[in-house]
Amino acid sequence: MPKPFRRTLVAALISAVAATAASTALADINIGVSVSATGPAASLGIPEKNTFALLPQTVAGQKVNYIVLDDATDPTAATKNIKKLISENKVDLVVGSTTTPNSLAMMDVAAENETPMISLAGSAIVVEPMDAKRYWVFKTAQNDAHMATAIVEYMTSHNLQSIAFIGFADAYGEGWYKEFAKIAEARKIRIVASERYQRNDTSVTGQILKMIAAKPDAVLIGAAGTPAVLPQKSLKEKGYKGVIFQTHGVANADFLRVGGKDVEGALLPVGPMMVAAQLPDSYPNKKVALDYVSKYETAHGKGSVSAFGGHAWDAGLLINHAIPQALKKAQPGSKEFRKALRDAIETTQNLPAAHGVFNLSAQDHQGFDQRARVMAKIEGGSWKLVK
Amino acid sequence: MDLQIALLLGQDGITNGAIYALLALALVLVFAVTRVIFIPQGEFVAYGALTLASLQAGKLPGTLWLLLGLGAAVALVEIALALRTRQMRRIPSILLLNCGIPLLLGGILFAIPPATLPLAVQVVLALMLVVPLGPMVYRLAFQPIAEASVLVLLIVSIAVHVTLIGLGLLFFGAEGSRTPAFTDMSFEIGDALLQGQTVLVVVASAVLIVALYFFFERTIYGKALRATAMNRTGARLMGISATMAGKLSFTLATLIGAFSGVLISPITTIYYDSGFLIGLKGFVGAIVGGLASYPVAAAGAVLVGLLEAYSSFWASAYKEVIVFTMIIPVLLWRSLTTRHVEEEE
């Protein structure tokens, strides 16, 4: 029986009024969410925010509330949000945030308060290397390394031996370069040029000419979102005929809208969700991915789904999977329940999700494998699965 | 680097430099006439490009709301003034100019789906939406403090810049846009392609610069602006009001900015905040010209474009650093070689 007297009383009253099964009536489960629904990362944060409204309201007969806050792509605001969620809303778990810097800022607060946290950000440093802080932190988006191996695999299987890299002159570009260079070196792929540019640059002609002069078999553009259009457009203009790789950071409708004809033919690793309908029926997470896509597009219109909303959906799936196990150990709103949730998430095995199949462990708080990405090609203004 | 690469880089540098030159001219003009360092210039570049993109996407551009809002604010201020000085006759024209025309424009946009219009009409509509914002901003933010020090004007200028960037994010979102090229023509030079659009940018900039030259050298209004820049008191005594000169220079600067945005939006993706960096490079050009000389400013801006192109080839990660540190030797050289001449008899 529940220990604090008041809560028993409230629960009893509610159960009496609602005439539900009085024996299992517990407090609601509260999930706090902080995403970047405004500011520079808004185009990522908005579909994430939208996704929480699509998640089931009751899990294992237990009401789940999502309290969604916006951190405006600002780490300070993200920290403020998580503090508020923990102290005022007494949440059992926090989801967020959209970007890596925001997630890193939130991580400290989560660990301090022994509250599990699921980040939606891309960079592996959110969950690696494992330490006391990251003990509480999980992450649903594929690590860059997953994606980089897909490109390298494609290159070796298509006998592409040299590559030129151009990426953002920031953490995203550097991160991608390091991951890719590591894997490429192991597979004897030569990186013949490595260039940088700014998100806001209006021209990359210089970099492109230098890359073309090095005569690479392929080009990798380590950039995210619509700014990744510019290098590919310049490559085409300057007559580059080789293979062009983009990263999964471009997998949204805005990229296709801005890129138009100029980004046709680009190859990129994406979560299988982006091409769910084209996957063979045997693909382990096809059903789950299609389910999310259809739910999202019913609510927000055809073609509106993006990879980022999928990460939020997957966070929801991890939570929903863990709740029944945690409920067996403790009741929502308690420190024990938070710990039980964390433990349950960490032991998730073979859980198909929108972006892949989760197999988490004490060392791996991301949990995806190579099934979490496929190669896609931009064709006719949409993503086509490369078989 | 072989000759062909050098040529291609030069072409790229000149294309960008042409835009920077336009912006540099606008900055020099505004500074000379009003002493305002016109930081929001870049925002009008972005507004021009993104308004055109919105029109083409069949969306109602957010700049329409800004135009209606600023127009109403200007009308309120002017009417209050007219009431105080008992010039009731002015009220109808104030309302027509600041509220009527924007409303009419909005009505047109509602009535005719702009996405179906020919490109030239879309461009004109986009300019009509953005350009009046310039004089309105002048009326509200700068005219009341026209006599303030350059520093105060600069602070207000920064405030306007920050506000416009925020509004840009609100209107156009964080994602960028590109507009289709004005022309699909391209020319073969060796084995590289020269895009028609880049030629268009250079030609249009050159035409605009020549047009500006004629405006300043051959028309009485252009001369009046130059006169204000040279000698404010003298100009006032000729009945050239500082307010008129200020509004005119802001209108021209905004026109140049918005038009630059329209020109480059097929070449590159423009974001709500892209304008600042573009404007900043124009500003470097203007500084090279000492904020006073039009030809030197334009040359400086083209130099910035070229430097940018070549440094993006040699050391792409340090491109911005190279471009912006160029300002230091130039400033040093200028401070050593030019003596400051006081306007005194």
Place this chain on the structure above:
Amino acid sequence: MTAMNAMNASNESSAERERGTRPVVLDVRDLSVSYGKVEALHHIDLKIRRGEIVTVIGPNGAGKTTLLAALMGLLPAQGEIVYLGERQGAERQVEQLVRQGMTLVPEKRELFGEMSVEDNLLLGAFDRYRGGHRDELETMDQVFEIFPRLAERREQLAGTLSGGERQMLAMGRALMAKPKLLMLDEPSLGLAPLIIKEIFRIVAELKKTGVAILLVEQNARAALQVADYGYVLETGEVSLEGPSAELASDPRVIESYLGLGGKGGAAAR
């Protein structure tokens, strides 16, 4: 010299007769002007009629330039200013006064140094152009007739002109506006005697066109010779006023402003 005096004398006598009947262009009553807390002009009364030259003479720092600046709307002033029969409001603007035909040739000339003589003149007609008049070229020809020296130098940059030419240009530029009231602030400042003579001859000529002229001068002798009426301004107050002939023979004026040489001028009457 004698010819000029003769011309002067005849003008003066007719002016005497007509002074009471011609329409008043500018009527200033109880005008005070302050720089911050310091009052530079105290309770000035002043009147100018059509076709009349009124001079204000006084020593350095008396407030002559201040007076013109206040009249032109460059400085805020207290008191009553009636211009062309209309009482001026507190928020009088230079541009508005220019539109109503008031022009000032300032002490510092305020030319557009990096523009040609021609462009400087053209801008003198800016307000008329804006008002829809398109006669600036004819007006310019008239100005060139008055100042043939400017015609020779129409392409030259104003900043490179000699002192006398600059004064001519400043006056010519003011005339381009076809003024009803022309205010000249020390047109003789820093000029050689020959040029001064020429300038004052032109001022006297201008009067015939019907324009009212307010002439501020330190060169009291020359000013009183061309003017119909004069005021003596001292430390911000009008200490003396009267028809110029009377002023020129007033012992106080002779003492302070005309000196020994002035006696000759007074004796000529």
